[in-house]
Amino acid sequence: METPAPELSFRDATDADVDALVALIESAYRGDSSRAGWTTEADILQGQRTDPQGVLEVIKAADSRLLTVEREGRIVACCQLEHRGDHAYFGMFAVSPAAQGGGLGKVIIAEAERQAREVWGATEMHMTVISVRDDLIAWYERRGYRRTGRMTPFPYGDERFGVPQRDDLQFELLIKELA
DSSP states (O other): OOOOOOOEEEEEOOGGGHHHHHHHHHHHHSHHHHTTSSOOOTTTEESOSOOHHHHHHHHHOTTEEEEEEEETTEEEEEEEEEEETTEEEEEEEEEOGGGTTSSHHHHHHHHHHHHHHHHHOOSEEEEEEETTOHHHHHHHHHTTOEEEEEEEEOOTTOGGGOEESSSOOEEEEEEEEOO
C-alpha cells in the first residue's frame, strides 16, 4: 500500500521567511543545485534570481502576497500573487529542486488560481516567462495558459535579475481565463 504524501499547508509569507525564501528561489533557478530539478535557468542566466530586498518588497506590497507552501514544517515552494484589477499576476514561482517532478507545482498553481478567483474575483491569471524556456511554457500550456506573443524586454544590465548568458532573452505574457 502506498504511503500518502505529507500534507501541504499554504500561508502568506512573513518577514521571518525572507532568508528561507531567497534560498529556495535561488536553489530552484540558479547554480548547480538547480540542475537537480527541471526549472533551472543556469544555462541562460547566472548570478542571482532575487535578493532579500526583492522578496521583502513582494511581502510588504499592498495588493500582493507571497504564498508560502510548507510540508512537515519546511518551506518547499512559493509563488507571488498580485491583484491587478480584473486579473491577478502570478510570479516568483519556485519549487524546491528535490520536490520537483512529483506534481507539487500543479497543486500550487491550482491553489493560487483558486485564491485569485475567490479572494480578489480575478477573471484571468497573467504571468511572464522567459520566451526561450520552451519546456516551462509547454508545462504552463498544459495547465491552460496561452501564449500571447506580447513580449517585454529582459532587463539587461540589471544584475538583480541575473547575468544573461545569451542576447535574445525577453519575457512573454501568458494568460489563463479563470472560470
